[in-house]
Amino acid sequence: MQDSFVYQMLPARVVFGHGTSATLPAEAERLGLRRLLVLSTPEQVALAQRIQQLLGDRAPSTFNTATMHTPVEVTKRALEVVEAERIDGVVAVGGGSTIGLGKAIALRTDLPQIVLPTTYAGSEMTPILGETDDGRKTTQRSPKIQPEVVIYDVDLTLSLPLMMSALSAFNALAHAVEALYAPDSNPIVAMMAEEGVRAIVDALPKVLKEPDDPRARATLLYGAWLCACCLGVTTMGLHHKLCHTLGGMFDLPHAQTHAIVLPYALAYNAPMVPEAMSRLCRAMRSDDAIGALLRLERDCRIPLALRDIGMPREGIARAVKQALSNPYGNPRPVESVALAELLEHAWAGTGI
Known part of the structure; x- marks a missing residue:
């Protein structure tokens, strides 16, 4: 601690x-x-x-x-x-x-x-x-x-459509994931983030099977609340920076963008944040947190590529330039070549 x-x-x-x-x-x-x-x-x-x-x-x-x-x-x-x-x-x-x-x-x-x-x-x-x-x-x-x-x-x-429920839940997961390795994270935030991820990962498959299940919906909302609390008190990094850049430049749907970018941004930072990855693995009951995220996205039938939600491939270079224009905290240095490669993979839905 x-x-x-x-x-x-x-x-x-x-x-x-x-x-x-x-x-x-x-x-x-x-x-x-x-x-x-x-x-x-x-x-x-x-x-x-x-x-x-x-x-x-x-x-x-x-x-x-x-x-x-x-x-x-x-x-x-x-x-x-x-x-x-x-x-x-x-x-x-x-x-x-x-x-x-x-x-x-x-x-x-x-x-x-x-x-x-x-x-x-x-x-x-x-x-x-x-x-x-x-x-x-x-x-x-x-x-x-x-x-x-x-x-x-x-x-x-209870009436939130299943696809929107899943996309919104992945948006919440992104808050907790980045909070775990934020430069201003702390034990309280880490505890909330881990519990928030656990609640969402447990509840989302149940909601997919029974959308009207009030207990599953309550657990999902509880997890999302905890993840949001993490977002409110820590500094976000590469994932949120990319999502804001892409959303503003190309008018991409907010939740879908978060869901698609999350595993790529996490893979980019994973070698530098072993403790955060350990907490995520524990919360997701898996020894491969990134693989577990991708499996859950596939189960939810979430789009897995930025091209599927309207991002033009020729926009990658512009997005890299804008994302790098303002410095921000991230556990792994954000460099133009590596960032372009990340976006190429996220655009095509490959590379993880």
Whole structure:
């Protein structure tokens, strides 16, 4: 165990369970909020309307055009509603796109956020915001970005399609994997990361067989929460840098990109992080963590190549250049030739 470390706890209130959406009015009252804006994507308008009805007079308006990668122009439109409706807080209902919009609003206004996640992506537990402007995705940290309340309602995940469930779960796994070898990791983070991976790897096959199994869904959501906590308190490395670069440059779907890149980024770093690999092997009950990840992806029928989700091969050189443009921590030095080779393999779905 490390003899010396720093662990920064995040000031978020978490309500976890079945049917916990019903606590939303009480949580709004606790924060003293009277005019909430309910956020969602176009696909989740019906759910946003249910939440608006649950809040009654506390939710005078909704904004239902949250978009992947949090484009700055969408945030500007949402801010116009915030000002016109004299909004004093936001409720984000959905996955990373909606939660990202709530964070972008909070960064600019310091309004309180309540989040009801419907996926396993984990953005709700971090003070991190990724925004896209003119084809470039940038990230930043700020206390303003951290949501004040997260309501995990397992019931909201029961209808999440199987493919999206699997992709979102792999997104969560990526948070824990990189946290295990982050330069600012510590024993608390390592414990959460290992337990988060174990819970997800145990629960995901059960969810694939019985999507309506509430216990399996609860375990999957619990694991994703732990993985998200790791993301919130450590510095991410090559994997997340690549995913943000590729997503911003080529508008690739966020969760699919994470799922495809994860085993390649892990293989790149594995020789330098034996303790992290040992923890992953233990959590996955395998002596080959990377092989276990790939087998689970195949079982979930997840795309295994970047070309399958729309990345052009000729974009590899541009992606390498942008990924190298800003230094970031990673256990193995990131060099252009090795990074290009990694992306070539990830583009083709070969090489592991």
